[in-house]
Amino acid sequence: MKIFVIPNEILLPDVEKILRNGMNVTLRVKGNSMLPFIHGDNDSAVLVPANCIQKGDVVLAHLKNNCYIMHRIIRLKGDNVTLMGDGNLQETECCHVSDICGKVTLILRNNKSIDLTSLTERCKAVIWQKLRPIRRYMLAIYRRIN
Amino acid sequence: MKLIDGFVLRNVGGQSIITGEGLKQINFNKLIGLNPVAAYLWKEIEGKEFTDETLTTLLTTRYDVDEKTARKDSIEIIKNWLKAGLIEE
Numbered sequence: 001m002k003i004f005v006i007p008n009e010i011l012l013p014d015v016e017k018i019l020r021n022g023m024n025v026t027l028r029v030k031g032n033s034m035l036p037f038i039h040g041d042n043d044s045a046v047l048v049p050a051n052c053i054q055k056g057d058v059v060l061a062h063l064k065n066n067c068y069i070m071h072r073i074i075r076l077k078g079d080n081v082t083l084m085g086d087g088n089l090q091e092t093e094c095c096h097v098s099d100i101c102g103k104v105t106l107i108l109r110n111n112k113s114i115d116l117t118s119l120t121e122r123c124k125a126v127i128w129q130k131l132r133p134i135r136r137y138m139l140a141i142y143r144r145i146n
Numbered sequence: 147m148k149l150i151d152g153f154v155l156r157n158v159g160g161q162s163i164i165t166g167e168g169l170k171q172i173n174f175n176k177l178i179g180l181n182p183v184a185a186y187l188w189k190e191i192e193g194k195e196f197t198d199e200t201l202t203t204l205l206t207t208r209y210d211v212d213e214k215t216a217r218k219d220s221i222e223i224i225k226n227w228l229k230a231g232l233i234e235e
Contacts, residue, residue: 004161004177004179006158006159006191010159010160011158011159011174014156014158014159018172022171023170023171024171025172025173025174026171026172026173026175026215027175028175044175124173138156
Protein backbone atom coordinates (compact mmCIF):
# COMPACT_ATOMS: atom_id res chain seq x y z
CA MET A 1 0.00 0.00 0.00
CA LYS A 2 1.44 3.33 -1.02
CA ILE A 3 0.64 6.60 0.66
CA PHE A 4 0.09 9.57 -1.62
CA VAL A 5 0.75 12.91 -0.05
CA ILE A 6 -0.93 15.52 -2.20
CA PRO A 7 -0.14 19.18 -1.43
CA ASN A 8 -3.02 21.23 -0.03
CA GLU A 9 -3.04 23.61 -2.97
CA ILE A 10 -3.75 20.68 -5.31
CA LEU A 11 -5.99 18.48 -3.18
CA LEU A 12 -8.17 20.99 -1.38
CA PRO A 13 -9.67 22.73 -4.44
CA ASP A 14 -10.86 19.27 -5.53
CA VAL A 15 -12.14 18.57 -2.03
CA GLU A 16 -14.05 21.87 -2.12
CA LYS A 17 -15.57 20.98 -5.48
CA ILE A 18 -16.69 17.58 -4.20
CA LEU A 19 -18.26 19.10 -1.07
CA ARG A 20 -20.07 21.79 -3.04
CA ASN A 21 -21.48 19.04 -5.25
CA GLY A 22 -23.19 17.63 -2.19
CA MET A 23 -20.87 14.73 -1.36
CA ASN A 24 -19.04 13.95 1.86
CA VAL A 25 -15.26 13.70 2.02
CA THR A 26 -12.94 11.87 4.40
CA LEU A 27 -9.32 12.91 4.54
CA ARG A 28 -6.24 12.78 6.74
CA VAL A 29 -5.60 16.00 8.65
CA LYS A 30 -2.18 17.68 8.93
CA GLY A 31 -0.86 20.28 11.33
CA ASN A 32 -1.38 21.10 14.98
CA SER A 33 -3.57 24.17 14.80
CA MET A 34 -6.57 22.28 16.14
CA LEU A 35 -4.99 20.63 19.18
CA PRO A 36 -6.21 19.17 21.46
CA PHE A 37 -9.36 18.27 19.55
CA ILE A 38 -7.77 17.18 16.29
CA HIS A 39 -4.34 15.53 16.10
CA GLY A 40 -2.69 16.31 12.79
CA ASP A 41 -0.97 13.49 10.90
CA ASN A 42 -2.95 10.92 12.85
CA ASP A 43 -6.62 11.83 12.65
CA SER A 44 -8.91 11.82 9.68
CA ALA A 45 -11.81 14.20 9.36
CA VAL A 46 -15.19 13.47 7.79
CA LEU A 47 -16.48 16.61 6.11
CA VAL A 48 -20.04 17.21 4.98
CA PRO A 49 -21.39 20.02 2.79
CA ALA A 50 -21.75 23.19 4.84
CA ASN A 51 -25.46 23.66 4.49
CA CYS A 52 -26.11 25.13 7.89
CA ILE A 53 -23.30 26.22 10.15
CA GLN A 54 -23.27 27.59 13.66
CA LYS A 55 -20.83 28.95 16.19
CA GLY A 56 -18.66 26.13 17.52
CA ASP A 57 -18.57 24.16 14.27
CA VAL A 58 -15.21 23.10 12.88
CA VAL A 59 -15.26 24.04 9.21
CA LEU A 60 -13.08 24.00 6.10
CA ALA A 61 -12.81 27.54 4.76
CA HIS A 62 -11.31 28.85 1.52
CA LEU A 63 -9.82 32.20 2.49
CA LYS A 64 -9.30 35.26 0.29
CA ASN A 65 -5.52 34.65 0.10
CA ASN A 66 -6.33 31.28 -1.51
CA CYS A 67 -5.41 29.31 1.63
CA TYR A 68 -7.60 26.60 3.07
CA ILE A 69 -7.94 26.20 6.80
CA MET A 70 -9.88 23.86 9.05
CA HIS A 71 -10.67 25.83 12.20
CA ARG A 72 -13.51 26.41 14.63
CA ILE A 73 -16.11 29.17 14.26
CA ILE A 74 -15.77 31.40 17.31
CA ARG A 75 -18.04 34.19 16.07
CA LEU A 76 -20.84 34.27 13.54
CA LYS A 77 -22.43 37.67 12.88
CA GLY A 78 -24.71 37.77 9.87
CA ASP A 79 -22.56 36.50 7.02
CA ASN A 80 -19.26 37.28 8.72
CA VAL A 81 -17.41 34.37 10.19
CA THR A 82 -14.48 34.51 12.62
CA LEU A 83 -12.41 31.37 12.86
CA MET A 84 -9.76 30.28 15.30
CA GLY A 85 -7.62 27.16 15.56
CA ASP A 86 -8.14 25.40 18.89
CA GLY A 87 -4.37 25.07 19.12
CA ASN A 88 -3.65 28.70 18.27
CA LEU A 89 -3.10 31.32 20.92
CA GLN A 90 -4.29 34.54 19.33
CA GLU A 91 -4.51 34.34 15.59
CA THR A 92 -7.98 34.42 14.11
CA GLU A 93 -9.21 34.41 10.55
CA CYS A 94 -12.20 36.17 9.05
CA CYS A 95 -14.23 35.13 6.09
CA HIS A 96 -17.67 35.20 4.54
CA VAL A 97 -20.21 32.44 5.04
CA SER A 98 -19.91 31.60 1.34
CA ASP A 99 -16.19 30.82 1.85
CA ILE A 100 -17.08 27.86 4.05
CA CYS A 101 -16.88 24.70 1.92
CA GLY A 102 -17.59 22.02 4.47
CA LYS A 103 -18.22 21.16 8.09
CA VAL A 104 -16.34 18.53 10.10
CA THR A 105 -18.76 16.09 11.70
CA LEU A 106 -16.54 13.17 12.70
CA ILE A 107 -12.92 12.74 13.69
CA LEU A 108 -11.53 9.26 13.09
CA ARG A 109 -8.72 8.29 15.39
CA ASN A 110 -7.23 4.80 15.85
CA ASN A 111 -10.42 3.01 14.76
CA LYS A 112 -12.61 5.20 16.98
CA SER A 113 -14.85 8.00 15.82
CA ILE A 114 -15.52 11.23 17.69
CA ASP A 115 -18.66 13.16 16.83
CA LEU A 116 -17.71 16.84 16.96
CA THR A 117 -21.37 17.85 16.67
CA SER A 118 -22.37 15.95 19.83
CA LEU A 119 -23.33 17.85 22.96
CA THR A 120 -20.32 16.47 24.85
CA GLU A 121 -17.83 17.63 22.26
CA ARG A 122 -19.51 21.00 21.92
CA CYS A 123 -19.36 21.51 25.69
CA LYS A 124 -15.68 20.57 25.73
CA ALA A 125 -15.06 23.15 22.99
CA VAL A 126 -16.90 25.87 24.94
CA ILE A 127 -14.84 25.11 28.03
CA TRP A 128 -11.66 25.18 25.92
CA GLN A 129 -12.66 28.60 24.60
CA LYS A 130 -13.14 29.88 28.16
CA LEU A 131 -9.64 28.63 28.96
CA ARG A 132 -8.14 30.86 26.30
CA PRO A 133 -6.20 33.00 28.82
CA ILE A 134 -4.25 29.94 29.97
CA ARG A 135 -4.35 28.04 26.68
CA ARG A 136 -0.60 28.48 26.17
CA TYR A 137 0.15 26.57 29.37
CA MET A 138 -2.52 23.92 28.79
CA LEU A 139 -1.08 23.20 25.33
CA ALA A 140 2.49 23.07 26.68
CA ILE A 141 1.42 20.49 29.24
CA TYR A 142 -0.57 18.60 26.62
CA ARG A 143 2.42 18.44 24.31
CA ARG A 144 4.60 17.25 27.16
CA ILE A 145 2.21 14.44 28.00
CA ASN A 146 1.93 13.33 24.41
CA MET B 147 -16.85 -8.38 -17.33
CA LYS B 148 -17.64 -4.80 -16.47
CA LEU B 149 -16.76 -2.02 -14.05
CA ILE B 150 -18.80 -2.04 -10.86
CA ASP B 151 -21.23 0.90 -10.62
CA GLY B 152 -20.23 3.64 -8.27
CA PHE B 153 -16.52 3.67 -9.06
CA VAL B 154 -15.43 6.88 -10.72
CA LEU B 155 -12.09 7.79 -12.26
CA ARG B 156 -10.96 11.22 -11.10
CA ASN B 157 -7.88 13.28 -11.68
CA VAL B 158 -6.57 14.65 -8.41
CA GLY B 159 -3.36 16.61 -8.56
CA GLY B 160 -2.36 15.03 -11.86
CA GLN B 161 -2.84 11.52 -10.51
CA SER B 162 -5.61 9.25 -11.83
CA ILE B 163 -7.48 7.78 -8.92
CA ILE B 164 -10.55 5.64 -8.49
CA THR B 165 -12.99 6.72 -5.83
CA GLY B 166 -15.97 4.72 -4.66
CA GLU B 167 -18.90 7.10 -4.81
CA GLY B 168 -21.82 4.77 -4.36
CA LEU B 169 -22.58 6.09 -0.89
CA LYS B 170 -22.33 9.79 -1.81
CA GLN B 171 -18.98 10.12 -0.14
CA ILE B 172 -15.33 10.00 -1.08
CA ASN B 173 -12.72 8.64 1.30
CA PHE B 174 -9.30 10.00 0.41
CA ASN B 175 -7.75 7.49 2.79
CA LYS B 176 -8.99 4.64 0.61
CA LEU B 177 -8.09 5.37 -2.95
CA ILE B 178 -6.86 3.27 -5.78
CA GLY B 179 -4.29 4.94 -7.99
CA LEU B 180 -4.01 4.05 -11.66
CA ASN B 181 -0.93 4.57 -13.79
CA PRO B 182 -1.51 6.29 -17.16
CA VAL B 183 -1.90 2.99 -19.06
CA ALA B 184 -4.46 1.61 -16.61
CA ALA B 185 -6.28 4.96 -16.61
CA TYR B 186 -6.49 4.87 -20.42
CA LEU B 187 -7.94 1.33 -20.34
CA TRP B 188 -10.43 2.30 -17.63
CA LYS B 189 -11.69 5.29 -19.62
CA GLU B 190 -12.13 3.13 -22.73
CA ILE B 191 -14.15 0.41 -21.03
CA GLU B 192 -16.34 2.65 -18.86
CA GLY B 193 -19.97 1.64 -19.26
CA LYS B 194 -19.14 -1.32 -21.48
CA GLU B 195 -18.72 -5.08 -21.24
CA PHE B 196 -15.14 -6.21 -21.84
CA THR B 197 -12.88 -9.25 -21.88
CA ASP B 198 -9.12 -9.68 -21.76
CA GLU B 199 -9.30 -9.61 -25.55
CA THR B 200 -10.79 -6.09 -25.40
CA LEU B 201 -7.93 -4.84 -23.24
CA THR B 202 -5.32 -6.59 -25.39
CA THR B 203 -6.63 -4.84 -28.49
CA LEU B 204 -6.72 -1.47 -26.72
CA LEU B 205 -3.09 -1.91 -25.69
CA THR B 206 -1.78 -3.03 -29.07
CA THR B 207 -3.70 -0.22 -30.80
CA ARG B 208 -2.27 2.52 -28.68
CA TYR B 209 1.12 1.27 -27.57
CA ASP B 210 4.06 -0.26 -29.35
CA VAL B 211 3.69 -3.69 -27.76
CA ASP B 212 3.36 -7.21 -29.18
CA GLU B 213 0.12 -9.11 -28.71
CA LYS B 214 1.58 -11.76 -26.42
CA THR B 215 2.87 -9.19 -23.92
CA ALA B 216 -0.31 -7.16 -24.21
CA ARG B 217 -2.46 -10.23 -23.44
CA LYS B 218 -0.26 -11.14 -20.45
CA ASP B 219 -0.55 -7.59 -19.12
CA SER B 220 -4.32 -7.52 -19.72
CA ILE B 221 -4.82 -10.70 -17.72
CA GLU B 222 -2.66 -9.23 -14.94
CA ILE B 223 -4.68 -5.99 -14.85
CA ILE B 224 -7.97 -7.89 -14.75
CA LYS B 225 -6.65 -10.01 -11.88
CA ASN B 226 -5.67 -6.86 -9.94
CA TRP B 227 -8.97 -5.11 -10.59
CA LEU B 228 -10.96 -8.19 -9.53
CA LYS B 229 -8.87 -8.42 -6.37
CA ALA B 230 -9.46 -4.72 -5.63
CA GLY B 231 -13.17 -5.22 -6.15
CA LEU B 232 -13.39 -2.73 -9.01
CA ILE B 233 -14.83 -5.08 -11.64
CA GLU B 234 -17.21 -8.00 -11.74
CA GLU B 235 -17.55 -11.00 -14.07
